[in-house]
Amino acid sequence: MTEPATTTRHGDAIPARPSVVPGAGPARRPGERTTLRLRETGEGPGEPPRYAPEWLALREPADAAARSHDLLDPLRIRLADLPRRAGGLVVHDIGCGTGSMGRWLAPHLDGAQHWVLHDRDPYLLHFAAVGSPRSAADGSRVTVETRRGDVARLTPEALAGASLVTASALLDVLTREEVGALAAACAGAGCPALLTLSVAGRVELTAPHPMDREITEAFNAHQRREGLLGPDAVAVAAEAFGEHGATVRLNPSPWRLGPGQAALTEQWLRGWVGAAVEERPALAERADRYLAERLAACAAGELRVVVHHSDLLALCRPVGGAA
Numbered sequence: 001m002t003e004p005a006t007t008t009r010h011g012d013a014i015p016a017r018p019s020v021v022p023g024a025g026p027a028r029r030p031g032e033r034t035t036l037r038l039r040e041t042g043e044g045p046g047e048p049p050r051y052a053p054e055w056l057a058l059r060e061p062a063d064a065a066a067r068s069h070d071l072l073d074p075l076r077i078r079l080a081d082l083p084r085r086a087g088g089l090v091v092h093d094i095g096c097g098t099g100s101m102g103r104w105l106a107p108h109l110d111g112a113q114h115w116v117l118h119d120r121d122p123y124l125l126h127f128a129a130v131g132s133p134r135s136a137a138d139g140s141r142v143t144v145e146t147r148r149g150d151v152a153r154l155t156p157e158a159l160a161g162a163s164l165v166t167a168s169a170l171l172d173v174l175t176r177e178e179v180g181a182l183a184a185a186c187a188g189a190g191c192p193a194l195l196t197l198s199v200a201g202r203v204e205l206t207a208p209h210p211m212d213r214e215i216t217e218a219f220n221a222h223q224r225r226e227g228l229l230g231p232d233a234v235a236v237a238a239e240a241f242g243e244h245g246a247t248v249r250l251n252p253s254p255w256r257l258g259p260g261q262a263a264l265t266e267q268w269l270r271g272w273v274g275a276a277v278e279e280r281p282a283l284a285e286r287a288d289r290y291l292a293e294r295l296a297a298c299a300a301g302e303l304r305v306v307v308h309h310s311d312l313l314a315l316c317r318p319v320g321g322a323a
């Protein structure tokens with residue numbers, strides 16, 4: 001993330017809206033994936049997947065309900081130990097998407113805050129700037145700036161002066177090298193990191209079905225494609241931060257989806273099954289029947305799903321008065 005910062009101010013025009021297919025799960029079939037082509041034209045092979053703002057908006061309430069509050073107290077204690085600064089806390093949110101993490105965390109922390117929102121997708125950064133949080137827990141002012149860049153190029157210098165690094169639903173779509181770069185940058189800057197909502201690779205559906213396990217295994221294999229960490233992300237991140245001398249704490253942060261979250265559950269199901277079939281095409285016929293059954297139960301308000309995630313707090317060793 002060492003590219004020159006592109007700062008987006010409130011009121012900037014959002015670029016013309018590209019065609020967006022709402023959906024869930026990183027499958028390739030149109031309409032059945034989390035990672036979506038936002039721009040059907042101009043996206044070449046090998047270009048990174050883009051996330052639909054509609055999908056991020058759909059999951060935001062479930063994400064907010066799921067993130068672990070137990071990690072906030074140790075984080076607050078660390079932040080309270082920082083030298084007081086006129087501008088307050090400086091928080092870097094990596095892979096911010098439309099800024100859901102800031103909207104959740106800023107109102108849980110006291111004092112003025114300046115959020116630096118990083119993403120490689122400039123389209124999402126516009127949404128993040130426009131929808132930024134305005135006030136802290138105690139009513140203090142919250143300001144934001146956006147920076148376009150890739151986590152693979154994040155450096156301690158880019159985090160100079162940071163009080164905290166955050167991320168949400170990011171680690172599992174990174175490679176080992178990218179997570180290593182993130183841990184090295186945080187450790188080099190001496191700032192703590194709160195990295196929430198990494199998939200754990202486990203789901204529970206009620207009522208259980210004989211295909212649940214097969215779909216789960218195929219989905220997890222899909223998540224691990226092309227060197228991405230998928231359900232291994234939290235263990236790899238804990239190890240990477242640990243190697244830099246950080247104290248690491250983990251807490252579960254499951255989505256608990258019931259009739260009140262039917263729209264999210266439907267999109268998640270489509271994406272989850274779609275990705276499994278993309279990984280194991282032999283599943284297609286049975287998976288279609290399975291999906292139809294699950295969608296019918298969802299529409300009838302009879303389906304409950306727990307999608308397990310983990311939150312990670314890494315307390316890096318402070319360096320040179322920075323943090």
Ligand SMILES: C[S@@+](CC[C@H](N)C(=O)[O-])C[C@H]1O[C@@H](n2cnc3c(N)ncnc32)[C@H](O)[C@@H]1O
Pocket residue numbers: 050051056063094095096097098099100101118119120121124149150151152167168169170173178
């Ligand atoms: C699943 S979305 C989560 C967005 C947001 N944090 C949230 O919780 O709603 C993952 C985000 O990470 C960004 N991203 C993925 N890989 C990245 C990378 N290597 N560098 C920077 N951003 C990345 C994507 O553009 C996307 O906005």
